[in-house]
Each structure stands twice: as structure tokens, then as C-alpha cells.
Amino acid sequence: ENVMVFLSGAGDDTRAWGPPFAGTESIYFLSVNRNKKSIAINMKDLKGAKLIRELAAVSDVFVENYVPGKLAEMGLGYEDIKKIAPHIVYCSITGYGQTGPMVQRGGYDSIVAAVSGLMHVTGHEDGEPVRAGVAMTDLATGLYTYGAIMAGLLQRYKTGKGLHIDCNLLSSQVACLTHVAANYLNCKIEGKRWGTAHGSIVPYQV
DSSP, X not given: OOEEEEETTTOOGGGGOOSOXXXXXEHHHHHHHTTOEEEEEOTTSHHHHHXXXXXXXXXXXXXXXXXXXXXXXXXOSHHHHHHHOTTOEEEEEESSOXXXXXXXXXXXXXXXXXXXXXXXXXXXXXXXXXXXXXXXXXXXXXXXXXXXXXXXXXXXXXXXXXXXXXXXHHHHHHHHTTHHHHHHHHHOOOOOOOTTSOSSOSSTTO
């Protein structure tokens, strides 16, 4: 069972994304929140924070995507949750990770696509960098997060202990650059835009 917690009074921004809509429901919202239950809780309120802790105590996985340190201010950081749920697989999803010079910056798909280099290798050879047609950085991070959580659950099964997983947009997208990074690290060949072509194989450009 997947329960998504919304901040009361705000809800999920994607509820308003559109068109298109299915009746009053945003298709975008439905596409990324299918099969989820939801509840609105004011986590900044003592009663709300207590409800979150009660949910965590009976959950296997706790996923959050706040700027590092924000939930700890509410008494809902990993160390706080671990005290009442030592079995918990606590996963933090951020823009740039839990440490480093960019830790307090919010993470957005298009911005991280630029920072990571994805946009640098996307577009016409003689044109400007462009964003991909879908939110590739967000989607890739979701897949890496899924894999990390599954590995975390396996580790808990073997050890009986929970853990804190650090997933972030930048690391996920850089990992997806694969051969672009390898080309530079091994041959000093900088990534470039190829349009519909491919730098190593044909017939991509047909």
C-alpha cells in the first residue's frame, strides 16, 4: 500500500497541471500518482508530525523530497524516525544530495538536465542545447530510487536493520550519460549535440 502525504492546504502541484484533464482530474497528476492513496497532514503542527510518526512506525519505507535538514526541523528526519521505527528504509530524494556546496538548492528536472550535461548533448548539431521532450531526469531518478529501495529492503531482510538512502537528481542524470562521460574520461572527447545522428554508430540519422 502506497500512501502519499500532502501538506494540508496545498496538496500536490500537479493536480492543476494541464490541459489535458479527465473531467476535473489532471492527466499529468493521474500518470504519476496512479495506485496511490493520499492524506493531507500539516507536518509543521505537533499533531500532524505525530501522525507522520505513527504512519512511519507501521510502514516499511519512508520517502521524502525536502531540502536536506527541513524534515529534521519538524522532528521527522531520519534519526528521529529511526528511534521509533528502527526497521524503516528511509529514502531522501533531493536535487543535489545530502552534502556538498549545492545541498540547499531546490532540484528541478530542467535545471539539473542543464547542470548534468544532458541538455549539452541534446539538440541539433548547429543549434542551442534543448531539454528532452519528457522529464528524463525526474523519471531516471525515480527508477534509481526504486532500485535503491528494493536493495534497502533486501539488506533489512538480511540484517534486520533499516537504513537511510540518499538519491538525487544530479547523480541519477550523470549516471545516465554513460558513454558520453566514458568518451571524455578515456579519450578526452567532449560530448556534443548530434541531432538525430549518433557519434559512434549508424543509421541513427535516417
